Amino acid sequence: MKRFLITVLTVVVGVGIVAGIGAFSWWNEREPPALKALVFGTMDTPQGELPHATLELAIYPNPSDKVAGPRTTSSFEENLLSEQPFYWPSSSIQVPANTAVTITFLQYGGPMGQLYNDYFSEVHGSMDGTMLWNGKSVSKMKSTEVTHTFTVHDYPQSNQPNFFLNVPLPINDAKAKMDKAGYAEDPQKVEFTFITGDPGKYVWNCQFPCGDMYQEFGGAMQTRGWMGGTFEVVAS
Ligand SMILES: [Cu+2]
Incomplete structure (x- = not known):
């Protein structure tokens, strides 16, 4: 007994x-708390007048006193990621269904590495095939001008609407003025407008080797909340 x-x-x-x-x-x-695109008015689109929602995302080259960066799960991880880039304020993105959405990206980092695949230096999935780069309309960039991408895609097996976006994000060149935190004083600005369909759950990640280890696809590139996350189209 x-x-x-x-x-x-x-x-x-x-x-x-x-x-x-x-x-x-x-x-x-x-997951970090979701960042939600909010609707302000309407927009004329090839699909007629649609609600227009906006969202702002920043990309910083490293955590600092200015911007703490995403949560880490141990002091080991904190050390490992102390010089690594991240999207901010969240990697969990929510946008409304059947809406024109404009995401404004502010990119604060300087040059590093080199894109492996030129496909990701092209604009894919925007409303008119272009994006605004510091106010100028472009449909692609030179691969040497890219330092991150915001790439949204579907899960391989799913029966939701197919959805794909690719936004190349430009570097600040080596001569750009940086502040004490290592952030460009005048960041690169990209505005990207796309139209969402019916609700679905997707993922996004960066396709630029901006992490470390494993051909620079480790570190920030493999850590939740840093260079990848969720992208949800929700019923509005
Ligand atoms: Cu990246």
Whole structure:
């Protein structure tokens, strides 16, 4: 009987520890609060007049006193990512369905690395095939001018509307004025407008090797909340 009780107790404690670790890592690795595109008025589009929503995202080259950066799950990870870039204020994006959405990107980082695939230096999925780069309309950039991308895609198996966007984001050149935090004083500005369809759940990530290790696809590139996240089209 005693042995039986000890066995039961051991199992109960074991299950408790596993559940505890599970709850701890779930809490640590949870999605950041969603950043929602808000509707302001309407826009004339090839699909007629649609509600118009806007959203602003910044890309910083490293955490600093100015911008804390995404949550890290340990001091080891904090160290590993202390010089790594991230999207801000959230990597969980929500946009309304059947709406014209404009995302404004402010890119604060300087030059690094080189894009592996020129496809990602082209604009894909915007309303008219272009984006505004510092106020100028462009449909692609030179691959040497790109430092991050915002690339939204579908899961391989799903039966929701297909959805794909690619926004190349420009570097600040080596001569750009940087502040103490290492951020460009006059960041690169990109405005990208696209039309959403019916609701769906997608993911986005950066396609530029801006992390470290694994051909620079480690570090920020493989950490939730830094260079990738969720992109949800929600019923409006
Ligand atoms: Cu990146």
